[in-house]
Amino acid sequence: xxxxxxxxxxxxxxxxxxxxxxxxxxxxxxxxxxxxxxxxxxxxxxxxxxxxxxxxxxxxxxxxxxxxxxxxxxxxxxxxxxxxxxxxxxxxxxxxxxxxxxxxxxxxxxxxxx
Amino acid sequence: xxxxxxxxxxxxxxxxxxxxxxxxxxxxxxxxxxxxxxxxxxxxxxxxxxxxxxxxxxxxxxxxxxxxxxxxxxxxxxxxxxxxxxxxxxxxxxxxxxxxxxxxxxxxxxxxxxxx
Numbered sequence: 001x002x003x004x005x006x007x008x009x010x011x012x013x014x015x016x017x018x019x020x021x022x023x024x025x026x027x028x029x030x031x032x033x034x035x036x037x038x039x040x041x042x043x044x045x046x047x048x049x050x051x052x053x054x055x056x057x058x059x060x061x062x063x064x065x066x067x068x069x070x071x072x073x074x075x076x077x078x079x080x081x082x083x084x085x086x087x088x089x090x091x092x093x094x095x096x097x098x099x100x101x102x103x104x105x106x107x108x109x110x111x112x113x114x
Numbered sequence: 115x116x117x118x119x120x121x122x123x124x125x126x127x128x129x130x131x132x133x134x135x136x137x138x139x140x141x142x143x144x145x146x147x148x149x150x151x152x153x154x155x156x157x158x159x160x161x162x163x164x165x166x167x168x169x170x171x172x173x174x175x176x177x178x179x180x181x182x183x184x185x186x187x188x189x190x191x192x193x194x195x196x197x198x199x200x201x202x203x204x205x206x207x208x209x210x211x212x213x214x215x216x217x218x219x220x221x222x223x224x225x226x227x228x229x230x
Binding site: 044 | 147156173222
């Protein structure tokens with residue numbers, strides 16, 4: 001069965017520091033991969049997605065993610081974090097040729113210290 | 115343009131009562147999804163509608179849950195005889211893609227359901 005693991009439940013970084021949020025998935029083939037962000041009381045906003053092609057994808061708000069097939073990973077990165085990035089981040093997997101329903105990780109809460 | 119909208123934003127109900135949650139997808143989107151977000155379970159898929167095809171109900175947790183989509187647009191999620199474990203945020207999403215196409219989903223703000 002498909003699964004998504006976000007090993008870090010909570011991460012704290014200082015403003016201006018770099019950020020990496022980890023995501024590992026379990027799936028028999030290359031899935032569709034997504035990162036969403038959820039601010040308190042808000043719905044989910046798509047940060048970026050990977051369908052095929054270049055394994056380094058750029059998203060909104062200065063985020064990027066790299067698909068590594070050999071490691072079954074899709075880690076999210078940002079070179080310099082802003083206080084407004086404090087939120088919960090979800091990695092999600094969609095199966096090709098399926099209905100498109102997403103399987104989500106448990107989420108990582110990002111706290112930004114001034 | 116307008117995003118996905120959901121109503122009500124908050125709903126408090128007594129155990130045993132029925133509730134209806136509404137979702138208005140982005141105009142022109144053919145696919146519509148319902149998810150549930152709760153503390154213990156994270157984000158769970160509930161049901162998926164695509165055009166006139168039979169919905170994928172594989173995520174519905176019990177027969178107390180049902181959903182319909184009228185005219186290929188608005189969707190209503192109904193929970194009968196609510197239980198305290200139904201308390202969660204119910205998220206709706208829509209997507210422009212058909213099967214095999216884009217799976218980029220756009221989410222609404224959610225309905226927070228509290229069962230007392």
